[in-house]
Amino acid sequence: MKFKDSRIKLMNEILNGIKVLKLYAWEPSFLEQVEGIRLSELQLLRKGAYLQAISTFIWVCTPFLVTLITLGVYVSVDENNVLDAEKAFVSLSLFNILKIPLNMLPQLISGLTQASVSLKRIQDFLNQDELDPQCVERETISPGPNTLKPGQS
Incomplete structure (x- = not known):
């Protein structure tokens, strides 16, 4: 995420200052920066994909290996x-x-995990201080001519 955030930040800077960038012919310099960040991001994504593949392989092979080892030990x-x-x-x-x-x-x-995070957020929200009653304006609204009275439909 860190690499992605830095790449997006740099791209926003480039797009916001495109006139200056073109005026001073800084395209190659910024292109190198973006490509460097993107390369780092791709390396991290590739590493994550390899780890995911290995963990999936282990997860799929585990039941077979447990059965084989259990029967072998027996x-x-x-x-x-x-x-x-x-x-x-x-x-x-x-x-x-x-x-x-x-x-x-x-x-x-x-x-x-998601439930724990949600409960913590709810708890933080509910534990916040109450609003100062002096900061809230309260006024009663009297019923107008278009208000239904009980029993009317």
Whole structure:
């Protein structure tokens, strides 16, 4: 965001002073500045995309690896533990049942974070000092001729 903000600020300066920029032929200088900031911004975006791809890959592979490791540990811990079809399919079905709530975990964390921020903002608003009653003008409005009285429609 920092790079994007600085690029937008520079572009606003360029657009606001375009006449002066053209008059003194400063286009190449400003072009280099904008390209430098944009390059930094693109590097940061690329790094973020790589991290997102890696985390998605890990998130997708984790259920398979957990199942594989669990069944491998079950078999290797004791010689009496034999992995037959019944135990394997029951284990696989239980892991698949657990996969659905775990896939909802990031949404839950995001929702809780947003709720926390919203509650803090509401709390800050409600904890603000009241308006000074002397600063508010209050006047009563008497009913006019076009006002409906109770029972009229």
